[in-house]
Amino acid sequence: MKRRGMCFTAVTVLVSMLLGGCKGSSDPDSLKIKETKKEKTVLTMFLPMDGTGQAVSTYRNAIADYNKTQEEVEIRVDGIPTADGYNEALERRLKEGGEGADLFVVNADSVKGLYEDGYFMDLSDLSVYDQLNENAKMQSKIGDIVYTIPLQMTAYGLYVNVEILKEFGLEVPQNREEFLHCCQVLKDGGITPISLNRWYALTTYTMGAGLAPIYQAENKDEIIAGLNDGSVKIGDYMVEGFRLFQELVQKGYYGDNITAAETDKIRAGIQGIEKFRNGENAFLASPLGTEKGIDDAGDGKMDFVQIGFPVLSDGSVSIPSAGARLCVNAKGKHSKEAYAAAEYLTTVKFQDLANSESGYPSAAVGDKKDEIDERCMSLYEKSIEQGQVPIEDMSLHFTYWDTIRELCLKVIDGMTPEEAAEEYNQIQAAQIEENGP
Amino acid sequence: MKNADKNIKKYRSGKLVLMIAAIIFVVLAAGISTNLVGRIRERVRSTSVQVISELTDNKAKVLVDILNEAEDDLLVLSRYLGEEKETVRQVQIIDQFQATHSLEALAVQDANGNDIYGNVDEMCMNGIPEEFDEALDVGPLEAVWDTALDLSGRRMVLFGVSIPGGGCIYGALGAESLENAYGETTYVDEGYSYIVKKDGDIVLPPVRYSYEQIYMNIENLLKANGNEKEKVNAFMKSLNSGDTGSVVFSFDGNEQLICFEPLALDKAWQIITVVPLAAVEADGHQIIRMSVYMAVCIVAALALVLICGIAFFFFNQRKQKENDKFLRRIYQAISENIDTVIFILDDASSTLDYVFENSQRILGIGAEEFIDQVERIDHGFQVKLEELMQMERPKKWAERELQVYNDRMNQDMRLKVISCPFYLGDSRKYIFSVTDVTEEYKSRENIIAAVTAAEQANAAKSQFLANMSHDIRTPMNGIVGMTSIAMMNLDDRDRVEDCLKKIDLSSKMLLGLINDVLDMSKIESGKLVLSREPFDLKDFLDNIETVFQNQFHAKNQEFSMQVQIEHRELSGDKTRLNQIFVNLLSNAVKFTPENGKITLLVQELGQRHTGFAAYRFQVTDTGIGMEPEFLKRIFDPFERADGGIVNRTEGTGLGMAITKNLVTAMGGQISVESKPGQGTTFCVEMELASQDTSRLESSSIKEDQQYYDYSAKRFLLAEDNELNREIAVELLGSRGAIVEWTENGKEAVDRFVSRQEGYYDAILMDIQMPVMNGYEAAQAIRASDHPQAASIPIIAMTANAYVEDVKAAKDAGMNGHVAKPIDIDQISRALSEAM
DSSP states (O other), rough: HHHHHHHHHHHHHHHHHHHHHHSOOTTTTTTTOOOOOOOOEEEEEEEOOOOOOHHHHHHHHHHHHHHHHOOSSEEEEEEOOOTTTTHHHHHHHHHTTSOOOEEEEOGGGGGGHHHHHHHOOTTHHHHHHHHOOHHHHHHHEEETEEEOOBBBBEEEEEEEHHHHHHHHOOOOOOSSSHHHHHHHOOOOOOOBBBBSSSSSHHHHHHHHHHHHHHHTTTHHHHHHHHHEEEHSSHHHHHHHHHHHHHHHEEEEESSSSSHHHHHHOSSSSSSHHHHHTTTTTTTTEETTTTTOOOOOOSSSSOOOOEEEEEETTEEEEEEESSSSOOOOOOOOTTTHHHHHHHHHIITTTTHHHHHSSSSBBSSSSSSOGGSSSSHHHHHHHHHHHHHHOOSSSSSSSOOOOOHHHHHHHHHTTOOOHHHHHHHOOOOOOOOHHHHHH | HHHHHHHHHHHHHHHHHHHHHHHHHHHHHHHHHHHHEEEEHHHHHHHHHHHHHHHHHHHHHHHHHHHHHHHHHHHHHHHHHHHHHOOHHHHHHHHHHHHHHOOOOEEEETTTEEEEEEEEGTTTTTOOHHHHHHTTTOOOTTTEEEEEEOSSSSSEHHHEEEETTTTTEEEEEEEEHHHHHSSBBBBTTTEEEEOOOTTTTTEESSSGGGGGSSSBBBBHHHHHHHHOOHHHHHHHHHHHTTOEEEEEEETTTTTEEEEHHHHHHOOOOOEEEEEEEHHHHHHHHHHHHHHHHHHHHHHHHHHHHHHHHHHHHHHHHHHHHHHHHHHHHHHHHHHHOEEEEEOOOOOOOEEEEEETTHHHHSSSHHHHHSOOOOOOSSSSHHHHHHHHHHHHSSSSEEEEEEEEETTTTTTTEEEEEEEEEEEEEEEEEEEEEEOOOOOHHHHHHHHHHHOOOOHHHHHHHHHHHHHHHHHHHHHHHHHHHHHHHHHHHHTTTHHOOOOOOOHHHHHHHHHHHHHHHHHHHHHTTTTTOOOOEEEEEEHHHHHHHHHHHHHHHHHOOOOEEEEESOOOEEEOOOOHHHHHHHHHHHHHHHHSOOOOEEEEHHHHHEOOSEEEEEEEEEEEEOOOOOOOOHHHHHHHHOOOOOOOHHSSSSOOOOOOHHHHHHHHTTTTTEEEOTTTOEEEEEEEEEEEOOOOOOOOHHHHEEEETTOOOOOOOOOEOSOOHHHHHHHHHHHHHHHHOOOEEEEEEHHHHHHHSSSSSTSSEEEEEOSSSSSSOOHHHHHHHHHOOOOOTTTTTEEOOOOOOOOHHHHHHHHTOOEEEESSSSSSHHHHHHHHOOO
């Protein structure tokens, strides 16, 4: 009887479950009214679509999460490559009223100009600011405001294809002489030593060689003060950088017979990475974090190291930079919503971003050395040393990142280092005059 | 219960089959479910792809329509402007055009390159591309268009149309407006679309996900996200070929379904719609989940039913098993306690379903041997039984008996076989019950024989009584008759003496007769006790011969004795041995006519046991012999052969029965050979204990011949029977003794105790007396404080003449035992020994 009772109960439960499962679906033929969605405030985030897209990739998931969680606001992303005129487009959008750039990522060379025009909302009140390390904080300030919250830091350095150097009996260069020797040996061996693009393939070597003496000088502050009041000519320092660049160009280390026009068409990014990966170039100037792209471009991990640019007679120098300078348009129509979005993106997702295995040095306080690829450790350690050249020194009253790029293009077309230095002096004077001391 | 093993095997095999069935069911259910889920997934995917492809197709048509419309509108505008030469009028036409069209930007130059409407330099970032202007120079009939960036970095489609007669129009459609026009999202806001060139370069990125523009080419996007190169290459080849299709790639952190088709434009652009696969399959997953849920429910229901079924099956099996076990125990108990083997035979298959396990005990064949369907090699008992069961299929209850030799038990058996048909369900079965009735049969035979024997015995006893009547009356007649004659001739001493001799002879005959009857009674009641005393066999035989000499002479019979022995000094019950010889020789004398010949042959055989000597005693006569029928009964009690001669002889008919029993009791055998008219030979073989001392008997014999004088002796006689008392007093008195008597034991005790020491010389004590019997009286005397209590000789004088009576007398403290009738010589010997 007991077993029969159990069987009966089991059958009853099962039948109930089946009947329960069949119930609950409404009549599919009945009238259905679609719920009207509330119109969302659309915030446009304008981004430079450059290189490996650090700016984009940093915020991709954060934006997706934000859009999923917000009911009234939506972030839409728009962007063009810097090479296609991102800086100009950004400036235009901001001037148009900012609807096309409620949130934006600014390139280092545009910061000063936009700051002068008052497009940066001060983000110093964001709680995450206090969690930034000193390096990141230094990169986030201009004048008396915090114009950006750099969630990740990076540093430009030189990726060296160790395998190729070994093939030619070379070792990783540690200074300018060794670097040039390597270039020459490789060139003689039929290899184009240095990867070329329209951007940091030009600026980094030149800037490193030209500006390192300023930032490594004991009287750095004094020099910078002199540069800001015009008493110290930038050309006096940069001429050495242009000379190095001219040598690299003239000896064909970027390739034979390059022209400024053709060079200006070569975008930074995947193309250069692939050439470095497949051994067409032995040296690739690129920010820390590119190693994943390099590995992904081939089969597995590549035998390379990333070091500071060995452009100094006594060593190398790196170019630290903020990963992606997220800013809020202070004059935008939706600046309030944009500020809240920026707070979400930076504050709420700060830990996620900082903890992600991006390969970038963290912007957060604390040693995140463990996250650095061992092959890039040399550059990382160099980047946190004193005397490195910031990608753009916001305390200077003139720009150098984009200016140097343009002057390098002219050097390619035959301008002498001295002429380039002199032109830079004039630019320095003009911008000091325009921006004021 | 061999069938129980079959049931267990069936149960186990059933269990195995069920287990296999359950596993197959589960595997099949899982397989079918998996297959169905796969088919549902495939179907849902197919439907989704179809829907997305249709959406993509619609988008493409809308886009193409917009572009074609813009192109057509600009061509119309160019014709109007070409027909109008005045700039002012041209501007008015353009204003009207702009008012009705939604171009993002419009700029018109005259034939000299002067702007007459808008600013051509501000149309595009970095100006109008040279190649665009070069294409524009082809002519006014066709519009030129391509994608470009405006000054704010926004993508647009730039149109260029030559104005007939000189000049050109530049118009721009913003990418955003285009996208809005053809739908910025697809598939419940989850999907989006790209417009790409056939080489994969992204022409128009989607609004919401344009950050994928870091990849300027769709190929780079796919490869950079780790998709297989071969797959990407195949996709790019399809794009280049203008194919329509779908594919799944992984990027943007998820698997994405890509549907693509060419736009109907001369630019060979493709529209690619991307929908996260998760979104595509969301409904499918829901359906699959529901299907799986449903399948699980169904499978669970089926499994439950199956389990219930199996459980029910096993429950029934177990119940059946328990029932079987219960029945088996009952059957086993039954089979252990009955002498009938039950067989159950299936009529259809003619095979045995069931055999009781007592078949081994009763028939000598194990149950399993009947059950096992093996070919029988021999054709013995088992085969006969099986053949019987195969052949005997009566329609109703039937019984028969079978006499058969059981080669397993090596015996003849009488079996009672009852067969009875019955139905078990639809199966017709037969029960065969086989009972061993051999013993019963034998018992029955024995009973019949016993009855016959009893009847014979009864008849024999009747005959015996008749004989006894005759045999007792004969000497009694002599005694009574002779007594009467003596009394009539008291004065004639010779006559009286002759009468007394005949009376004495008749009395002894009567006494012998009584002794025989008593002996037989004793033997039959199992009370025969043999004594053991030394004797000389030769002397014993000589004595026998002497005793019978008169009888041989009387019938003029020739007697010869041949003795061939080594050991003559033996030990045994000489009296009983004597009785054997007396019976054998008396019979010989009795049934051998005058002048006949009687021979006694005594041979010592080879020694069989240490301390014993084996002998053969053979008595042969030339007498009347016996019929074979009587020979069979000669040793039965009360048997006496019929026939005139026999009837003329005297005897109780117990002689040979007594003889046989005595021989048997002494460990020997007796046999007889006889033919009517040719004489008879009795042969006795027995072992007698040998002993070293000899000649003891001869001295006692000498003592027996002594005359005892009891003058001056006083005896106390305790005897309740007056006649016996008188005889004893007279006989002892004739030897000079003074006899005082009492009527019971009590008086005897009192008398003895009351007399002084030495007053009595001995006490003669009857046993069966009123008030106090002899044993009690003897014990009381021995226990008394009379000075002679322990020493006074007490002789039992009783009709209780058995050995055990002698022992009882001794146990009571008496010194000797004399059997009645009173013989003065016996009394004298007993007194002599005791005194």
